[in-house]
Amino acid sequence: MANLNLTLKVWRQENAQAQGRIETYKAKNIPDEASFLEMLDIVNEELVHEGKEPIHFDHDCREGICGMCSLTINGVPHGGKKVTTCQLHMRQFKDGDTIWIEPFRAAAFPLLRDLVVDRTALDKIIAAGGFVDVRTGAAPNANNMPVRKKTADAAFDAAACIGCGACVASCKNSAAMLFTSAKAAHLNLLPQGQPEKNKRVLAMVRQMDALGFGNCTNLYECEAACPKGISVDNIAKLNRDYMIACAAEAVGVFA
Amino acid sequence: MNDIITTACKFVTSSIGRKILVALTGACLLLFLVGHLAGNMTIFGGDVAAGDRSWIDFYATGLHSMPAWLLWSIRLGLLAVALVHIVLALVLKYENYNARTHYQKEGTLKATLSSRTMVLTGLMVFCFIVFHLWQLTFNGDPANCYQHILHAFQQPVCSIFYIIAILCLMMHVRHGLQSVLQTVGLSTRKVRPLYNIVSWAFAIVVCGAFISIPVCVMLGILK
Numbered sequence: 001m002a003n004l005n006l007t008l009k010v011w012r013q014e015n016a017q018a019q020g021r022i023e024t025y026k027a028k029n030i031p032d033e034a035s036f037l038e039m040l041d042i043v044n045e046e047l048v049h050e051g052k053e054p055i056h057f058d059h060d061c062r063e064g065i066c067g068m069c070s071l072t073i074n075g076v077p078h079g080g081k082k083v084t085t086c087q088l089h090m091r092q093f094k095d096g097d098t099i100w101i102e103p104f105r106a107a108a109f110p111l112l113r114d115l116v117v118d119r120t121a122l123d124k125i126i127a128a129g130g131f132v133d134v135r136t137g138a139a140p141n142a143n144n145m146p147v148r149k150k151t152a153d154a155a156f157d158a159a160a161c162i163g164c165g166a167c168v169a170s171c172k173n174s175a176a177m178l179f180t181s182a183k184a185a186h187l188n189l190l191p192q193g194q195p196e197k198n199k200r201v202l203a204m205v206r207q208m209d210a211l212g213f214g215n216c217t218n219l220y221e222c223e224a225a226c227p228k229g230i231s232v233d234n235i236a237k238l239n240r241d242y243m244i245a246c247a248a249e250a251v252g253v254f255a
Numbered sequence: 256m257n258d259i260i261t262t263a264c265k266f267v268t269s270s271i272g273r274k275i276l277v278a279l280t281g282a283c284l285l286l287f288l289v290g291h292l293a294g295n296m297t298i299f300g301g302d303v304a305a306g307d308r309s310w311i312d313f314y315a316t317g318l319h320s321m322p323a324w325l326l327w328s329i330r331l332g333l334l335a336v337a338l339v340h341i342v343l344a345l346v347l348k349y350e351n352y353n354a355r356t357h358y359q360k361e362g363t364l365k366a367t368l369s370s371r372t373m374v375l376t377g378l379m380v381f382c383f384i385v386f387h388l389w390q391l392t393f394n395g396d397p398a399n400c401y402q403h404i405l406h407a408f409q410q411p412v413c414s415i416f417y418i419i420a421i422l423c424l425m426m427h428v429r430h431g432l433q434s435v436l437q438t439v440g441l442s443t444r445k446v447r448p449l450y451n452i453v454s455w456a457f458a459i460v461v462c463g464a465f466i467s468i469p470v471c472v473m474l475g476i477l478k
Contacts, residue, residue, distance in 0.1 A: 011359070022359055075362020100360040107354050170364070172371060173351035175270075205271055214354035215270040215347045217373065218434040224365035232437070233444050240440030242271045250262035 004030045004090055007098040008043065010055055012114055020111070022100075025055075032091040036079065037062060037069060039090055040101075056114035062086040064227065067162030070169070071115055072102040077166035077225045084164065084227040104169035108176070108212045119165045121211045122179055126163075128207035129200035130183040132192050151189050158186035160228040170225035173214030178222035180208045181238035182230045188241055198245035198253070205242055270350075273343050278438035280340035281431050285457075287333060288428070292464055294318070298477065302401055311404070315397035341381060348374050369426040370434075376427040383420035408472035417469045425462035429454050 006027040013020030025047075030039050037059050044054035060068035064087040073079035079088045093099065101115065109117040147155075159182075167178035184204050187193030193200070216235060223232045266272035300310030308316075319326070369376070395403050408414045432454035436442050442450060471477045 009360070072358060072362075075358055075360045076364055080362070080364050102358055102360070105356045105358055107356055172355070172363075172366060174354040174356075175351070177270075205269060206265070209270050212354055213270075214351035215274060217347075217351070217370065218430075218437045219366035219370045221364055221366045231444055232447075233442070236437050236440045236442040239271055239275065239438055242269075243275065243440065246262050246266050246272070250259040252258050 002032050002095070004032055004093060004095045004097075006030060006039075006093065006096070009098060009100045010115070011102045012055070013111060015113055016111055030090055032089070034090045035062065036071070036073070036085050036088040036090065056116050058116050059086060065162060067164035070104045070117065070119075070164065070166075072100075072104055072169055074100050075102075077104060077169040078164070078227050080225055082227060082229060084162075087227075104165050106165075106168045106171075106174035106213070108174065109165060109168065117165075119163075121213070122163050122165055122168075122176065124211060125176065125180055125204055125207050126183060129196070129203035130187070132187055132196065134192065145191050147190060154233075155186045155189040158182045158189065158230065158234050161186075161226075161230050162228060164227065166225045166227060167222035167230070168213065170221045171214065171216075172219055172221060173217055175216040175222075176208050176211075176213040177216040177235050177238065178226065178230055178232065180204050181234035184241065185234040185237050188237070197241065198248045201238065201241045201245040202249060205238070270347070273347055274438050277340055277343050277347070278435040280336045280343075282435050283336045284340060285428065285432060285435070288461055292461055295468060296464065298401065298404065298468055299471075302478075308398075309401040312398055312400045315395075315400035319397045337381075337384075341377070344374065344377060367430065369430040373427060373430060376423040379420060379423040380427055383416075383423070386416075387420075404468070405472055405477065408469045411473065414469035414473050418466050421462050421465045424465075425458045428462065429458040432457055 004027070008025040008027050009022050010025060011020055012023045025043055027039060027043050028046075030042060034042070037057070040055060040057060047054045058068050058070050060066045062069070064084045067084075069078075069085040071078070071085045073085065073088070078085045079092065081088055081092060103109075103111055103115045103117045104119070105111075105117075108121040109119055111117050161179060161182040163179065163183075165179070168174055168176050171178075184201055187200065188197050218232075218235075220232050223230065267276065294314055295311075297310040297314045302309045363371075390407060391403065408417070433442075433447070433450040436450050437447075468477070
């Protein structure tokens with residue numbers, strides 16, 4: 001066990017309208033088993049002791065499953081280690097490192113304060129079509145609806161998306177294609193998602209466009225930054241499904 | 256009929272729809288590139304081959320002796336394809352620029368240089384095409400094509416400009432080909448590495464062959 005002394009360059013901004021700036025802080029005596037958020041907690045405690053405003057950041061479960069934590073670390077969302085910021089440990093850094101900490105940036109993610117951004121846009125994409133209409137009632141019998149193993153695996157991999165927005169933040173175009181495609185694919189692959197497939201694809205893509213996200217240019221930066229390893233295969237599938245859905249809409253296959 | 260028009264309008268204004276149009280026009284331009292290269296390679300037939308004319312002169316006069324309506328419909332078709340490709344790509348780029356707010360410290364994990372400079376290399380290639388058309392298509396004599404090309408590439412400035420432009424084209428095509436396959440939905444985890452190799456191979460072979468002409472002229476292999 002070793003303790004680290006770090007220099008932090010942190011984005012500070014009082015509110016959405018204020019002019020933001022980078023401020024420098026010293027993080028002293030940080031244990032290397034601390035998570036990145038715990039490191040910020042230590043820095044914040046010191047700031048509070050000094051009577052200063054602590055650094056505001058998003059967090060919730062701190063076990064890598066909720067998608068609430070964000071932070072762009074050294075220009076890469078979640079630090080680019082295939083984990084969420086809460087699961088990123090300080091042993092990944094060296095004593096004396098300078099770490100840049102910025103919010104997830106995209107025009108569709110308005111900044112609220114310091115490192116906190118509003119990711120409601122992603123929820124709006126889900127609300128547009130990222131669901132299945134099913135009758136409630138008792139749980140269906142197991143294996144009542146056969147699903148091929150390969151299909152089930154692909155749907156599960158897509159469903160692993162926690163909606164953190166790292167794909168948008170890492171994208172050089174601020175496109176939300178990885179998020180939208182994963183959320184669409186996980187339903188479109190399964191039998192339960194078939195009846196509303198075309199409707200879902202059109203609604204989600206049109207909502208995504210309307211929210212002011214950029215357009216994908218196949219940089220695959222999203223896949224590399226995704227803490228859940230969501231594959232850009234889903235984007236190719238969404239492109240395919242979108243063409244099919246447009247064709248179906250044009251000939252009036254569904255109302 | 257109304258449904259079809261409404262959907263078509265929504266398609267060509269959506270992000271994916273416009274991307275697909277850029278991809279399909281890009282694919283047409285890639286095919287044109289192959290055809291153009293096949294014609295160019297006749298220069299290696301030497302100066303005097305088919306009777307009293309070199310192969311490339313024969314090929315060039317052959318192209319020009321096509322019926323005017325056919326020649327001009329091909330030319331205008333290509334122009335339309337290129338314009339759709341360029342205009343839509345620029346519009347998408349403009350939207351992407353507006354969708355971003357920039358980091359103080361930028362970081363990149365995986366995005367290649369060629370993928371991030373598509374607009375730049377594309378515009379370089381466009382400028383090159385304008386010059387190229389002016390120099391060899393509209394100011395050339397098809398019956399004297401071989402000598403015209405030889406004369407052009409014997410000026411080092413011209414040759415170097417061509418080589419740089421084709422290198423830009425190589426970067427553009429390297430990302431472009433695999434990007435086309437992804438955008439039209441033909442890509443999966445299994446074949447993506449293969450597409451990458453194919454894109455590299457295509458870019459190197461096609462652009463290498465284009466570059467070989469000014470290089471051979473400068474080295475005195477073609478004379």
